[in-house]
Amino acid sequence: MNKTLHIVGGGMAGSEAAWQAAHMGVQVVIHEMRPKVETFAHQTGNLAEMVCSNSFRSDDSEQNAVGLLHWEMRAANGLIMAAADKHRLPAGGALAVDRDPFAQWVTDNLKNHPNITVQDAEITSLPDSGSWIFATGPLTSAKLGDAIAQETGTDRLAFFDAIAPIVYADSIDMDVAWLQSRYDKGETEEEQKAYLNCPMTKDQYETFIDALLAADKTEFHEGETAGYFDGCLPIEVMAERGRETLRFGPMKPIGLTNAHKPDEKPYAVVQLRRDNKLGTLYNIVGFQTKMKYGAQTTVFRTIPGLENASFARLGGIHRNTFLNSPTLLDDQMRLRSRPYIRFAGQVTGVEGYVESAAMGLLAGRLAAAEILGQPIASPPRTTAMGALIHHITGGAEAKTFQPMNVNFGLLPPVEGLRGGRRGRKDRYKAYTDRAKIHFQDWLSGQS
Template identity: 60%
Template sequence: MTHDIQIVGGGLAGSEAAWQLAEAGFRVRLSEMRGSGDTTPAHHTDGLAELVCSNSFRSDDAESNAVGLIHAEMRALGSLILREADIHKVPAGSALAVDRDRFSDGVTAALTAHPNIEIVRERVDALPQGPAIIATGPLTGPALAEAIGTATGSDALAFFDAIAPIVHRDSIDFDTAWFQSRWNKVGPEGDGKDYINCPMSKDEYLAFHAGLLAGEKTEYREWENVPYFEGCMPIEVMAERGLDTLRFGPMKPVGLDDPRTGRWPHAVVQLRQDNAAGTLWNIVGFQTKLKHAEQVRLFRTIPGLQNAEFARLGGLHRNTFIRSPVLLDPELRLKSQPNIRFAGQITGCEGYVESAAIGLLAGRFAAAQLGGKTLALPPVETALGALLGHITGGAEAETYQPMNVNFGLFPPIEGRTKKADRKKMYTARARDAFARWREDQLSSPCPA
């Protein structure tokens, strides 16, 4: 198949960009190195849009949460990633979590079947000469990373984040652990019991905290002095920040009543369903760089997990991104080589949802340009516009770090408002702005 545009990278951003372009009638060559004999330290399959760190797309609440709001905007624009997430979701309270294998299979099948998409299993080591979107994610190959550095005249930035362990459900002790969502919050498919909770007394927590600090960790000299992303920080790094940091973070006990006492424990370890069958559960917030044997020993001191069997243990992976506020224009084009767009985590957005969202926008911008039209930027009052604005100029270039979508990226609400009402005011304003923008784009070459 001759193609109108090449997309390099078959993760969430590349898959979404390919879908948007193909649906708009353009022929896409989707290059993915997995399946060609190459792989990455974090991936385990050759499937497109493989989820490697968590199975959660986070909150699906579009009324008071920026992540839920971007979900809604993406659904309205025909997102393949959100479509498949909705098809393959598993109970997770008000969050959108998926069976990761079925999700990846669904995305792969949809892209494979599309007549305008050719999936080529190949490693790309140089920037394409024609129209292209680079969506190689945080694990961009060394040769391509070097080519990007040459084209931009600046070094790529790098940080490291960690993968949380997964536990087999039938190895959890339910004489101690119990099912409950925080404050019994019920999602569309849930019953207020979407998480498994393992309680800790003060003494158990103090011993666990000490174990995290003392535990043997994977260390690499060349990785020193590299900042971790706050949203995916290893649990032992959090523990180093203070004795109670974990109790106000991933081990927060508020809103969780231990049925044995009727009271909140001193600390709680939560597990979230990882597959549709409910046989695998990931330990929420327990990204770690502890060595594997140390993980097994320490995590089995958690009440309820004393006999835990692990389907996967935690580990580190490399994460690379460019200085997008300096290097990219408002339509995600490389200023020094405007035939190239960037999308996904390599731009410095963080998270599955955000990566797919930027892939969606890159695909639509490219489709408009290929069709001889211009797609207006989404308003900064929308979740898509706020995230795009942060990446392409809203952040301080010298201190630019990966960022999830959040209301802090939106223009402030004018006038005096009650804190309790502010989030809903953000979402109401965003819905109005998005509706007007979408109406204006009905004549664009992209499906509305």
């Protein structure tokens, strides 16, 4: 067998897969089409570039499934988590990163690794032999996408993914906005003030909703019938589901006190999270949108404190494609029709930066072990990684398969624990305690 592992795509999954395989002693070639071939969402040629949010979500490894996934990736010497920890920004209990230095650090570490070569070339077809991982993500190029569709013999599933806008901090009116994390969450004062908050009265909220509903939106091309992933709905789609939907979602006012008017309870609040270490950029939390650019500036400037907002990036929407993995991939993430090809990342039907990187971590380790003649099993289902790979490679119902974030519902129950909301804290702690033991055992079995 060829001892070189080829990885197509240098996003979160491809970068992590390369790092893991290289550290196991395998020669790796990363094929990344950027910057020669651009995409709608990317702005640089760096590996692991973040194009949507800059948050890896909760870092609580005892009460949150994605926090548990963070823990497992750190335990496995994950490059993406090391980069996130190094470039962390205050975000209350969440793990947010300074996106540009983050991607540059990942790029530098991969390019400087003696076992890794990076080639900026587009792969447009499936290979006939070798050892390959395709981690091309939701923005798989049209030619490669057609080749994958032709090989799988089935239409690729798809949904639309939206991007939130980013605002220059010095254009925000701080006589209106104030710094506070919800419920003052965070161990330091900086973390407790990780968010900018723009308050709204009921009349201001109603005016905003009216403007949002009436705004010009991006129209899809004929034949595009994909739906949305519920974890990344455009705000106008949420508003169409009911005028109060946003007020109970990203604009909920609970846990916040207006520092300028502490006796007045806001009817709704727009939160902005720091997007870079300098604090010069803030993204509007949960404000993914399909509004046209002109409409975005008009509508967002109706938000108190953002009347003179200047935008470093406006929101957008793109088609996000993924495989029907339960029917196409085996439990080693190999394409059943061409078992020398693995898939990893969002294209497999996981949702989120962390989940994508985790599937890259597994694909890299599984492929490297196979190349070295020492194949390994996937982690047990009682772990976050094991639960995810089981879900996408056979645990999910193929007919209704949709992208999935990691959650405790994917893990088998812990025996002897009672259900119900009152016991949820103990139940989640039991899940994570068991997962950490089983994941460490899995890692130990490879040494």
